[in-house]
Amino acid sequence: xxxxxxxxxxxxxxxxxxxxxxxxxxxxxxxxxxxxxxxxxxxxxxxxxxxxxxxxxxxxxxxxxxxxxxxxxxxxxxxxxxxxxxxxxxxxxxxxxxxxxxxxxxxxxxxxxxxxxxxxxxxxxxxxxxxxxxxxxxxxxxxxxxxxxxxxxxxxxxxxxxxxxxxxxxxxxxxxxxxxxxxxxxxxxxxxxxxxxxxxxxxxxxxxxxxxxxxxxxxxxxxxxxxxxxxxxxxxxxxxxxxxxxxxxxxxxxxxxxxxxxxxxxxxxxxxxxxxxxxxxxxxxxxxxxxxxxxxxxxxxxxxxxxxxxxxxxxxxxxxxxxxxxxxxxxxxxxxxxxxxxxxxxxxxxxxxxxxxxxxxxxxxxxxxxxxxxxxxxxxxxxxxxxxxxxxxxxxxxxxxxxxxxxxxxxxxxxxxxxxxxx
Numbered sequence: 001x002x003x004x005x006x007x008x009x010x011x012x013x014x015x016x017x018x019x020x021x022x023x024x025x026x027x028x029x030x031x032x033x034x035x036x037x038x039x040x041x042x043x044x045x046x047x048x049x050x051x052x053x054x055x056x057x058x059x060x061x062x063x064x065x066x067x068x069x070x071x072x073x074x075x076x077x078x079x080x081x082x083x084x085x086x087x088x089x090x091x092x093x094x095x096x097x098x099x100x101x102x103x104x105x106x107x108x109x110x111x112x113x114x115x116x117x118x119x120x121x122x123x124x125x126x127x128x129x130x131x132x133x134x135x136x137x138x139x140x141x142x143x144x145x146x147x148x149x150x151x152x153x154x155x156x157x158x159x160x161x162x163x164x165x166x167x168x169x170x171x172x173x174x175x176x177x178x179x180x181x182x183x184x185x186x187x188x189x190x191x192x193x194x195x196x197x198x199x200x201x202x203x204x205x206x207x208x209x210x211x212x213x214x215x216x217x218x219x220x221x222x223x224x225x226x227x228x229x230x231x232x233x234x235x236x237x238x239x240x241x242x243x244x245x246x247x248x249x250x251x252x253x254x255x256x257x258x259x260x261x262x263x264x265x266x267x268x269x270x271x272x273x274x275x276x277x278x279x280x281x282x283x284x285x286x287x288x289x290x291x292x293x294x295x296x297x298x299x300x301x302x303x304x305x306x307x308x309x310x311x312x313x314x315x316x317x318x319x320x321x322x323x324x325x326x327x328x329x330x331x332x333x334x335x336x337x338x339x340x341x342x343x344x345x346x347x348x349x350x351x352x353x354x355x356x357x358x359x360x361x362x363x364x365x366x367x368x369x370x371x372x373x374x375x376x377x378x379x380x381x382x383x384x385x386x387x388x389x390x391x392x393x394x395x396x397x398x399x400x401x402x403x404x405x406x407x408x409x410x411x412x413x414x415x416x417x418x419x420x421x422x423x
Contacts, residue, residue, distance in 0.1 A: 013143065013150045020142040020151060022200040023089070026193035027135055028158050028165075030093050033186035033193075034128045035166025036173070037100070038065055039246070039268055040182035041117055043171040043261050046250040057114070059247050059370015064118050066362035068126035073356030076130050077349040085138040089131055090198035096127035097190030100183050107180030117179060124186070133351040136335070140344065141202045152336045159331070161276055167268025171261030225350075228341060231290065231334065232357045234396045238297055240361045241388035244369040245271070245304065245323065248385065249316075252378035256311050263313065270320035278328020289333045290400030296326035297393035305386025308379040319382075 014021035045058045069076075079088060103120045106112060136155065143151045173181045223229075253263045285292050303322035307315050342350045369381060376384075 026197040029189040029193035031162035032166040033189035036170040040170030062366035063363035065125040069129035069359040092127040092131040093194035100187030104184035164272025171264040175261040271324040274321040274324025275328040278325035282329035282332035294397035300326040301389035308382030
């Protein structure tokens with residue numbers, strides 16, 4: 001029997017666990033659609049609809065697209081706790097699909113006003129802000145405990161694949177069919193995801209099944225996790241500079257490379273491919289998560305600053321690929337660690353808080369770098385990104401040197417390798 005069971009264990013998790021596989025497919029569709037609309041809308045603003053303040057306009061759009069995850073964190077946590085996760089996931093995808101399809105119809109009939117495009121971006125971001133932490137919280141309901149690392153690897157790699165697909169298609173579809181084409185494609189993806197998730201059975205215990213454990217407030221959750229709280233603060237500071245890439249890339253394409261949407265798509269693809277590779281290889285790197293994270297931030301600082309020193313398409317592609325790999329490595333190491341450290345009863349609140357804390361600086365980053373883009377060259381913005389990450393990397397390294405082994409359980413050995421399940 002052991003010989004027969006061995007091949008089954010080598011099957012990818014999405015194949016041997018059909019419930020997880022369907023939810024995984026839904027995650028891929030929703031996150032790809034969300035990224036596609038975001039990247040497509042930014043290129044639409046920079047390349048077509050923007051006026052004299054293209055940097056500020058695109059920065060404002062990205063700021064609007066990140067506000068729901070920050071402003072609604074307490075509400076999202078209550079929704080995830082109170083309602084069945086399958087219902088929450090399917091409902092969020094359905095609402096996003098209906099809004100996107102409506103926007104596509106309106107854009108086909110007449111030019112979509114910029115204010116409406118911002119409003120659509122806000123609603124889609126709100127739906128995704130509910131979907132993502134609910135999905136992360138749902139992992140233990142879909143897989144056995146032994147498969148949590150594998151499921152986490154799939155979840156994070158899906159974000160990379162979705163980012164790659166959405167980033168590639170967004171600018172290309174805008175060049176071919178304006179914003180209406182992007183909205184229509186996104187709407188179809190959202191609605192298909194809602195159908196997949198709504199028809200899936202969650203085999204393990206979920207909300208409302210059995211006695212409910214005591215749940216703590218958001219403040220008490222973070223207060224009881226001081227090490228994780230400090231790590232989240234470091235990554236929130238890093239996000240000020242890393243997420244600015246979504247403003248800088250279109251500006252760099254227009255100002256420095258003098259290229260079209262296909263070039264933006266290639267840079268987004270390099271970023272997504274790097275993140276995908278990082279999510280599959282991150283578990284193989286030895287060392288404690290904080291040590292690996294600080295090293296990756298240092299490498300990312302050099303990568304993001306390089307196009308500012310050596311302008312060119314090839315350099316920008318390599319920069320995006322390396323930066324994406326660092327993001328993938330950091331994500332898989334730390335989310336798997338959080339899955340183990342955070343008590344099950346606190347996970348809905350924690351993952352909503354995590355999304356809010358990490359996203360809190362995104363609106364500021366988008367607005368600041370967008371405004372700076374109207375006054376500074378894109379090369380200078382690249383150098384600013386790289387320089388800003390250096391002190392954050394040092395702070396994270398210092399935090400790791402002070403943390404005890406108990407605060408980083410199992411960190412002396414390499415983390416479990418989620419890629420082995422997906423390969």
